[in-house]
Amino acid sequence: MGPGMTEPETKRDAGAAGDAGEEALLSELGQALVEGSLSDADLLARTGLPAPVHILPQANVVKIGGQSFIDRGRAAVFPLIDEIVANLGRHQMVLGTGAGTRARHAYSVGLDLGMPTGVLSVLGTFVSMQNARMISYLLAKHGIPFIEPAQFAQLPLYLAERGAVIFFGMPPYIYWQQNPRIGSGRIPPHRTDTGAYLVSEVLGTRSMIYVKDVEGLYTADPKKDKHARFIPRATVAELAAMDLQDVVVERAVLEFMANARIRRSIQIVNGLVPGNLTRALDGEPVGTVITAD
């Protein structure tokens, strides 16, 4: 017995877990979850039903690229802001921001100094937060707020009231960001494409649109290889079979799509072309559509 510890006057049954008795748990599954192992494949399979609800089925998640878009400055960003404003009232938009060239600088400095991947994730978060703040000031006069992860509980209200909301694209993993596979380097594998995608999956939104500076997916980086061919539509399995050296969205997005319950397609559009975002919001197959099925 340590300080502060005294013997109880009466011994009580300590095992809450097996104490279903007269007040049984909600369901047989509930009982199994309380008593069973969460590594049991049979038990896990039973947790797939019922199908998840779509929390915000009218919303669209739109990710605005960092290096591909915001780093181009006014010439690229202002027309996109105008297009977002033109869609207020037509489509609900949850706007996520990428990081871009300053994140590359921070990663370069951090890697040289031996920063763990979790610290690099913190650095990337800061850059995507800067970009979210800048976009939010350009949309501020329309009453559109920037929210951090802790404020996501208010997101539905803002969306209903103002039609759009801005968040930073990095998932809030910070020090808990996972390492890439050994040999695949040490840059956080789950960055802003992934963070935006996971928002669309958990909220059950009607679309996930990536606004970049290329038409979509190519067989190689079109900025470096003139022979790169455009791919308007592909499945996750087809992409895996192509084993591309470079892809247009983070590979984790493609992995997660295969496991997703709701968000089983994404769309990549060239936001430098006016009207492309609107067409994507309207459900047109502009750019590249990648599907899990």
Place this chain on the structure above:
Amino acid sequence: MSEPESAASEPTRIDPRPAGVADPATDPRPRHHVRSRLMRESLLDRDVERSTESPVFRMLPEAHVLKIGGRSILDAGREVVYPVVAALASCLERWKLILGTGGGVRTRHVFSIGIDLGLPTGVLAQLAAADALGNAHILGTLLAPYGVVAIPPEIFGHLLPLFVHSAPGVVFSSVPPYSLWEHPPGVGSIPPHRTDAGAFLLAECFGCKSLTLVKDVDGLHDADPKQDPSARFIPEIGLAELRRRRFATLPFEPVLLDLLANARLLDRFQLINGRRPKRIQAALAGEHVGTIVHRDA
């Protein structure tokens, strides 16, 4: 860094040149780059990814991370918890402890209600954080006489070095901050990154000396020893063999196998039985008193 580039040592400056195929003279909307070795690169290019493999700095190399089981220890009542607390207290005299707590039976219950209501995995992960945090406060209360503090998750990571240097130990909710951003699991809807994963990722990022999972079994067996009395104990196992043998259940989160395979600093963790509290001190002293799961050479 494998290939230090001369550009990296130059003073940082804005490079106004556009990237890629666009003609710099005619592209009206060039990207503005900050000079760095990753400048203009696709971070999704495999060769670029590979080029960033590099040694990792250890932040807290003397601290030990222990995950104290929720259902297995903290829900099991005074007869189990008090001796564990006493054992942890004796360890505080020799080692700096970072103590993560599991969520236990309340997390299982909120999962079952949430699943019944059709709430997605990310919401279940968000809900689970509350139970482990409650348990962190329980453990923090019991260790308060020794100067151990339970730290709120909002400041835990950033201030951890301060706490580790100024207190003998800290307690945290071991749920990683994945919340709504939890990964969709391949099967079912239970969040795959729970409190074992949170403790692992923390120990890996901070470069801690060891990770010990304190539960209510002696370690890994070839079957669940609570169901099958003939289950055989496995004192040590590597990742390849662990995957190959495809045990029906594991006494830790299966995602640990992936996390350990990708770890740069941690090369093992040990699972021990907290119902034999003396093993806690032995494990921290480097003794083999449970099951050691190690990375393959």
